[in-house]
Amino acid sequence: MTNENEIVKKAKYCLNCSTKPCSSGCPLGNDTAGFIALAKEQKYEEAYKLLCKTTVLPALCGKICPHSKQCQGSCVRRFKGEPVEIGEIEAYIGKLAIENNWSINDEPITKSNKKVAIIGGGPAGLTCAAFLAIHGINVTIYEKHNYLGGLLVHGIPDFRLDKNLVNKTIEKIIKLGIEVKLNQELGKNISLKNLKENYDAIYLSFGANIHGNMNIDGENLDGVVGGNEYLEQNITLPLSGKIAIVSGGGNVAMDVSRTLKRQGAEKVYVVYRRSENEMPAERKEIEDAKFEGVDFLFQHNIVQINGKDKVESIELIKTNLVQKECDSRLSPVNIEGSNYTILADYVFMAIGSNAEKSLTSSLGLELNKYGNIIINENCETSDPKVFAGGDLSTFKKTGTVAWAARSGREASEHILNYLGI
Ligand SMILES: Cc1cc2nc3c(=O)[nH]c(=O)nc-3n(C[C@H](O)[C@H](O)[C@H](O)COP(=O)(O)OP(=O)(O)OC[C@H]3O[C@@H](n4cnc5c(N)ncnc54)[C@H](O)[C@@H]3O)c2cc1C
Ligand code: SF4
The missing domain is CATH 1.10.1060.10 (Alpha-helical ferredoxin)
Structure with missing residues (x-):
């Protein structure tokens, strides 16, 4: 420090x-x-x-x-x-x-009799909870894991974010007088209907941590793993002497590739369709990944994954970058005939993430085509009693902790308004 x-x-x-x-x-x-x-x-x-x-x-x-x-x-x-x-x-x-144990809030809190349930204790849920609690609302966070923090804990790896700092930050927030119910999973042991009967408003902030697919042949083979799930579920794989391919160019791809290296993979290749300059990952993360021995195949697409029952190799194709009128970024175009094959034992998908569609579609709320919950400028869903935010929603912007926190803070203001406070 x-x-x-x-x-x-x-x-x-x-x-x-x-x-x-x-x-x-x-x-x-x-x-x-x-x-x-x-x-x-x-x-x-x-x-x-x-x-x-x-x-x-x-x-x-x-x-x-x-x-x-x-x-x-x-x-x-x-x-x-x-x-x-x-x-x-x-x-x-x-x-x-x-x-120094400085408190978030020094103002006296006037307690109200209003109750709000928050589903998911990641950055969006924690921030919404904090700003509601400061305004005297009785807040309960329902969290499916036996800990709070969301991707701050099970996404961003320990080598980038000290978990002691995360826990201490959460402790400070909870001290505002927030009730926490762990091991409570919406869609399993709690239902939206039941929550609506027992609370004055609901805030949905259960994130979007299901990996996106490439829709290519071989994606169902053994050895194809979702990058998000690999980190969240702490999946351990026999990596010694193995070749791992990571598809994607964002922070998830960098975190997955570095974790794989640290867990003993012999070779880790990040396959990204554009050039290094266009990578969405932070420059520092790219440099750190290179330093740790991760190899990059820029301007490449994976065409298919080969293997009988499990991954054995991948077919790649090189790309050219062209400026298209409809896109401010350079677009990758496959170079015909440039295909070649490399050996691989695992393929990790890190090409974006979505909300759990089976869960969001069971809630009776309006969704976009990716299964994310549509909200209006007041953070309201199609059900007036239910608000939503963070990665699972159509908030202005998503995909970073600060944007998730912003959506939580904004939602708290609209919920207070809805409750007449
Ligand atoms: C690998 C990785 C690295 C990242 N690195 C960065 C970075 O460096 N900087 C940055 O700003 N952003 C980063 N991000 C993005 C950032 O972490 C997310 O945008 C942010 O955490 C989203 O917050 P959220 O509260 O919407 O969701 P989440 O953080 O996903 O929190 C959702 C919470 O809801 C819980 N939950 C899920 N389902 C249920 C259910 N059914 N019932 C009850 N609870 C449920 C989850 O357990 C979790 O606690 C990274 C993301 C990943 C995956
Ligand atoms: S973007 Fe905002 S929250 Fe993030 S470090 Fe900068 S000032 Fe802080």
């Missing part, structure tokens, strides 16, 4: 410019220039209190937000050099808050 002198130096590098584009770049709209100005003067507790107006996850977001695409990507300093290291400063303040 960066020491205090370095943090003050990093904070002083901030120009405190008048337009504050970093704040607009942050999904949560954190007052970045404001908390950095306080950090410059070493007023860390005040900086933390300012952060708490918009977020309850500063220690975590500071660590794992894709900064170059969010706050730091909008920093004015970036045009003539390096951006202010906003994430580092935020993480430092968040860690101090944990070490």
Whole structure:
């Protein structure tokens, strides 16, 4: 962890410019220039209190937000050099808050008699719960696992995010007076109908962690594994001496490939259809994966997976990148006749994730074609008593912790409005 002198130096590098584009770049709209100005003067507790107006996850977001695409990507300093290291400063303040037991909220809470059930205790659910509890609502989180945190725990691997920090952050949130019911799974031992009878409003935030498919031959063979499920279920495979292929170019692909290397796979190839520059994963994650010995096959598509009962090889085809009118990004086009085959023992799918369709379609709510729950600008589903957010929903943007947290915070405001508070 960066020491205090370095943090003050990093904070002083901030120009405190008048337009504050970093704040607009942050999904949560954190007052970045404001908390950095306080950090410059070493007023860390005040900086933390300012952060708490918009977020309850500063220690975590500071660590794992894709900064170059969010706050730091909008920093004015970036045009003539390096951006202010906003994430580092935020993480430092968040860690101090944990070490010093600073509370999220100092205002007296006026308790109401309203009850809200939150389904899923990931970033969206935890944030919604926190902002509702601060406003006196009786909140209960129902979580299918025997722990809270969602992908903060079972997605992002330990080597990128310290789980002690996650647990301490969650403890702080729960201390706001939130009730937690673990091992409670919507669609199994709890039903939406029952929740609706017992609560004044429901917030659905059970995530979207089912891997996407490529729809190619061989996808059903033994040895084809969903990247999301591999991490969530902590699946252990005999990897020693094996060749693993990871299909995809985002953070999930990077986390899966690095985990595979660490678990002893002989060779790990990431197959990505565009070039390295177009990869959605953070640059640092790509560099770290390379450093750990992961190989990349850029501008390649997997055509099919071969094998009798289990994966034995994959057929690849090279791609050219062309500019299409309908797409701002370069599009991959297969180069005819460039096919070749390489040996493989496993293929991991990391090409996007969706909500669990069997669950979402059983709820009687309006869904989009991917099975995600449609919400309006008030975070309401097609059922007026049921709100939704985070990765499972059609919120403005999804796929990062800060966006999930933003959707949770916004939903809390609309739920309060709905409850007349
Ligand atoms: C491998 C990986 C790496 C990532 N890396 C980053 C990163 O570096 N930075 C970043 O910003 N984002 C990253 N993301 C994305 C980020 O983690 C998600 O966008 C975010 O966690 C979504 O929050 P959520 O609350 O919507 O869902 P989740 O975090 O998935 O939480 C949903 C919760 O609901 C619970 N649940 C599921 N089904 C049920 C049910 N039926 N009943 C009750 N509870 C249920 C789950 O157990 C979980 O606790 C990563 C994602 C993955 C998969
Ligand atoms: S929440 Fe993430 S994007 Fe927002 S200021 Fe913090 S590190 Fe940047």
